[in-house]
Structure formats: structure tokens, C-alpha cells
Amino acid sequence: MMLLEGVKVGIGITGSFCTFDTVLNEIKRLVDEGADVYPIMSYNASSLDTKFGLAEDWIEKIEEVTGNRIISTIQDAEPIGPTSYLDILVIAPCTGNTLAKIANGITDTPVCMAYKAHLRNGKPVVIAISTNDGLGANGKNLGLLLDKKNVYFVPFSQDDPIKKPTSIIAHYDMIVPTIIEALKGKQIQPILYRS
Numbered sequence: 001m002m003l004l005e006g007v008k009v010g011i012g013i014t015g016s017f018c019t020f021d022t023v024l025n026e027i028k029r030l031v032d033e034g035a036d037v038y039p040i041m042s043y044n045a046s047s048l049d050t051k052f053g054l055a056e057d058w059i060e061k062i063e064e065v066t067g068n069r070i071i072s073t074i075q076d077a078e079p080i081g082p083t084s085y086l087d088i089l090v091i092a093p094c095t096g097n098t099l100a101k102i103a104n105g106i107t108d109t110p111v112c113m114a115y116k117a118h119l120r121n122g123k124p125v126v127i128a129i130s131t132n133d134g135l136g137a138n139g140k141n142l143g144l145l146l147d148k149k150n151v152y153f154v155p156f157s158q159d160d161p162i163k164k165p166t167s168i169i170a171h172y173d174m175i176v177p178t179i180i181e182a183l184k185g186k187q188i189q190p191i192l193y194r195s
Helices: 017-032 043-047 055-066 096-103 110-119 139-146 172-182
Strands: 008-013 036-041 088-094 125-131 151-153 156-158 168-170
Touching: 008 017, 008 110, 017 036, 017 055, 017 088, 017 172, 036 043, 036 055, 036 110, 043 055, 043 110, 088 096, 088 110, 088 168, 088 172, 096 110, 096 125, 096 139, 110 125, 125 172, 139 151, 151 172, 168 172
Parallel strands: 008 036, 008 088, 088 125, 125 151
Antiparallel strands: 125 168, 156 168
């Protein structure tokens, strides 16, 4: 039995490029579980070439796996609100930059607009954090979103407490279980996770 059969999942991808391989595997898992996946990319995620790969190659891979075109403009993300076609939105990876923007109502990227547009419908948003300052400068934004209605977090932990003591990262393999709970209006627990 597929766990997400018929569920329409938006996947917002922001510029934590080192996680793109992992996120692509989780997108494949969503599709394998029966979800209809609609990819949305921030301007940086959809346009910057990095040591982790060329932007056009990532777009091609994601579109091939999902069977849907990348939403890569604010104009294309805005109808997510009035048409209300997504059941759930997952932001994975969610950088500290995007975390700060959505916590403070800034909608200057396609992913931020998707968040605002989707949340206005009272539907769940799942955040898979990936930031070097989650326990530092972005701690306040993390706190704001942990307390926000209809916002749920993929369990996360420090990824390198010695060398990067404020850095936190989601356990991406927990995206599907987090979605299942969020669709019931519940935050999966424990949210602070040790592997």
C-alpha cells in the first residue's frame, strides 16, 4: 500500500546545495509512495551552478522524477493560494535565509510565495531545515515557526556540534512520516532527533 496515494505535495527547494542529492532521493520516495509532486525552486536554487552540480541539470532531474514543471517565478507560485491545489507544502531544504523570510512575512522568492499562498488556505507546511545558524542568529526565527499554526518540522539535530555548534539539519529520511502526521494536524515527535 502506498502511504501518500493521491496526495498533492508541493516541494519547495532552496539553496542548501549540499543537500540536493538527498532531497532528490526523498522526492523519488514521495513519488514511489503515490504522491503527485509539484516542485518549486527559489531563484538561487534554480539558477546557480555550484560544485554540487549545474542548475539546469538539477531542474532536469527533478522534472523527470516528478513529471511536473518547476515553478520558478513568484508569478507562477502565487496561484497556489487561490487555486488551493496542494494538500501539503514541504520546504526541503529550508535554508536559514528562507527560514528568516517566511518567519517575517517576506515573499520575495517563489518558495516564500508558495509558503504564503499555501498557508493562507489553512493547510499544512512541513519544513526540513538546513542552516548553519539555526541555533544562533536564526534561533529566533526557528522559535517563531515552531509556534506557528499549520507549520510542522521534520525532526532535526546538530550536524556537527564541535566544528559547527549552531548548525542544524533535518533528518530527510523522516519527511514521509512527518507529512503523514502533519496531514492529521500533528507534529511528529520527537522533533529534536538523535540518530
